[in-house]
Amino acid sequence: MAENASGSEGLLFLTDEQLRKGIEAMFFAYRGFTADPDRILEGMDYGRAHHRAIHFINRSPGLTVSNLLTLLGVTKQSLNRVLRTLFEDGLVEARVGKTDKRERRLHLTEKGAALERALSDAQRARMRAAYRAAGPQAVQGFRTVLEAMMDPELRRQYLGLREDAP
Amino acid sequence: MAENASGSEGLLFLTDEQLRKGIEAMFFAYRGFTADPDRILEGMDYGRAHHRAIHFINRSPGLTVSNLLTLLGVTKQSLNRVLRTLFEDGLVEARVGKTDKRERRLHLTEKGAALERALSDAQRARMRAAYRAAGPQAVQGFRTVLEAMMDPELRRQYLGLREDAP
């Protein structure tokens, strides 16, 4: 039995206790989520900030610095420090914009793409294992709750970049 | 090829694209998740680290410094800086352990509990809104995936706090 927490369909009984568990689940899960890439990056001169930049450049090749700035939600000074090392080490290259020559469109080099693959392989492996363990319905719910938890602005960014759903 | 799709029993179509969306959902959702408490804390002399300490002390009153150390996964030097300011400002108090006098059992003061309430009210409100928007099944799936994503050690910590076990 134990239909305790949530009514099977209609109403949600949201005790503070349940919410607290959700909060702690986010905290612990996020640690796990970042653990593998962090392990790979440690020892290199890079950190989580580099990973994030590389991720989004890989995902949207040719995006501009200010696109990336908006996605990451940091200051240009902060991002620039990261990008500079990525340029210097030949992981990322910038091509001057065709229509607007002020823009620098960012692309991964082969070397950069290789690192990206290493990082996201690790992260995807964990995500895949979690998805498999939890099952399809859980995955759907997972995504739905996460989307609902984003700030409206961030959600717009996220959805705007998605190809499939509305 | 194209065998990357289905899991053993279910129809788990796990394309890299889908996994990438899950990864980004975690990234954006975590930003939203921490945004409200961060806003409250900004301007005070506190940060996210203080929030985390306060959260777990509230959750398990009387826990020791090393308990907290394990939960947070940081070094004692790092935690100590945080705890010191919380002691000085009278938000947390330490009581010498009864059986083992080396231990300092941590408790929130009234003032500390008030801040905890302010912080977690904000965070719970967001979590509640997300849960409501997503529905009960989604909530179940959300928690299931997050648990599966934790490191085994972290999951033990997390579960250990749910059901009281040694």
Add this chain to the structure above:
DNA sequence: CCGGGAATGTCAACAAGACTGACGTAGTTT
């Protein structure tokens, strides 16, 4: 064509929060 503003880079200074390493002190266990 000129000037405002946008996109970008860069210098400098600073802060939070993590880390390592070393050392000290009180209390507990063997």
Add this chain to the structure above:
DNA sequence: AAACTACGTCAGTCTTGTTGACATTCCCGG
């Protein structure tokens, strides 16, 4: 008495974020 444990602390480093100020290059509207 020695060894180990729980905790605190000093000192230094690193990453990643912040503000503020200023320069350059370029687009576009008047």
